[in-house]
Amino acid sequence: MKKLILALLLTCCGVQISTQQYRQFSPAIYDSRSCYINQDLTAAFRSANYHFILPLYKAVGVRSNLNFVFSPNSIWIIVAAIAEGADPVTQQKLFQHLSVPNDPCVRQIYYQLATTRALPSHDVNIKNTRVWLFDDGTTVNPTWHDLVARNSLLEVVRAPIRHNPIATANEIKRIMSSSIPRLDLSGNSVILDTLDYNGLWSTAFADAVIERAPFYNLQGEPIGAVDLMRVQRRVRMAYHEKLQAKIIELPVGADGRYRMLFATIIGNNDFASAVGTVTGDLVVEIIERLQPSLVPIDVAIPRMVISSEIDMRVVLKDLGVKEVWTDPAVTSPPALPSSFVQRTTLVLNNTGLEYAYPEPQSAYSTHTGLDPILGREFIADRPFLFGLFDAETWTGLTSAVYSKPTYTFVKK
Structure with a gap:
């Protein structure tokens, strides 16, 4: 509001500012509904998205003992919403973290791409809830509120954080659709994210x-047991020497509009090192290297329900996003979110849209058409990396590492 008043005063008093300066001074005031960009920004958005989420992926991996699932794209969207309401200096820092430009028209295209990747349907149920929960005594900047609502970045909800902890807890439980996470409610707001x-x-x-x-662990020692789902089918696979891993793509939903990638280490590479090796360029390389098999491949992955609750405030501070949580001058009015928690739950079962019809045995005598190091099978019976992507932009909707078996052995 202060920025809006100052901008009006400057205009009334005859002070001239250029369009570019005006946008940089208060991008939330600029009416992005009038934008028109006749350009495909998908590749630019994907590059910006990967630049932010892959360091995030590594930071989450370090803090979660290499067994986790989270939604990186959802975090990207929420940090973008924070940036749109931040002071100019902090905003520029956050835009750099997100790799987004100052031009609000381009940012709007990025936001449209990011927020339309995970939409529920009859065949793929993805429910993503992004909420900034403010104390009901806090005045929210209406211009910022309009921008984040219009771009579907997050929902603003109110609760009596300061004077009614029981009512606040009930509201948090409703939003999270689960047990109440450990939250610091010392500030006047918290950020809640679920997928x-x-x-x-x-x-x-x-x-x-x-x-x-x-x-098994990477040394080949049994550490527990899982329920393996099996199928024989033609798939796309790749080997990447830097990861020392073989990668398989499994389509999800009608027309394969989502893709799930799984990667297992087959060399001497340490698993933690493999997680730390992942970069945006490497992901793009893997996608470009995927080749269809000429014959059915034996595929086995665990049936599982994996869920993680991650303190994203701590993770983002590790990555340099700090002022938002401690400096009341960063946002107007002072938001001071004292917690940012994401809870992600992912279910992998054997059900699908089409039945896997067995192919003639003669097909198995044909060369696979793949790198020989890949062999004729992909068996995820040791620690592996996996993630869900949308097939149009290859945006990472969920990223995960699985290293803890469902049924663990008890040492005697």
Whole structure:
């Protein structure tokens, strides 16, 4: 509001400012509804998105003991919403973290791409809730509120944080759709983020072939057991020497509009090092290297429900996003979010849209058409990386590492 008043005063008093200066001074005032950009910005958005989320992925991995799932794209969207309401200096820092330009028209295109990647349907149920919960005594900048609402960045909700902890707890439980996370309510707001995924594979895993099987560490020692879902089908695969991993792509939903990538280490690379090796360029390389197999490949992955609750405030501080949480002058009015928690739950089951019809045995005598190091199987019975992407932009909707078997052995 102070920025709006100052801008009006400058205009009334005859002080001239250029359009570019005006946008930089208060981008929330600029009416992005009048934007028109006749340019495909998908690749630029993906590059910006990867630049932010892959350091985030590594930071989450370090703090979660290499067994986690989270929604990186959702965090990107929320930090963008924070940036749009920040003071000019902090805003520029956040824009640099997000790799987004000063031009609000371009940012609006980025926001449209980011917020339309995960939409629920009859075959893929993705529910993403992004909420900034303010104390009901806090005045929210209406211009900023309009911008984040119009671009579907997040929802602003109120609760009596300062004077009614029970009512606040009930509201938080409703938003999180789960037990109440550990939250610091000392500020006047908290940020809450949830994503739940349960989708149908484009091609189902075989109903009758789910077996309890050993799960190994990278040294080949059994550390527990998982329920492996199996299927024989033609897939796209790749080998990446830097990761020392083989990667498989499994389509999800009608027409494979989502893709899930799985990567298992097959060399001597340390698993933690492999997680730290992942970069935006490497992900793009993997996607470009994926090749279809000429014959069916034996595929086995664990049936699982994996859920993580991550303190994103701490993770973002590790990455240099600091002023937002401690300096009341950063936002107007002072938001001071004392907590930012994301809860992500991902369900992998064997159900799919199409039945996996067995192919003639003669097909198995044909060369795979793939790098020989990949062999004829992909068995995820040891620590692996995986993630869900939308097929149009290859935006990372969920990223995960699985290293803890469902059924662990008890040492005697």
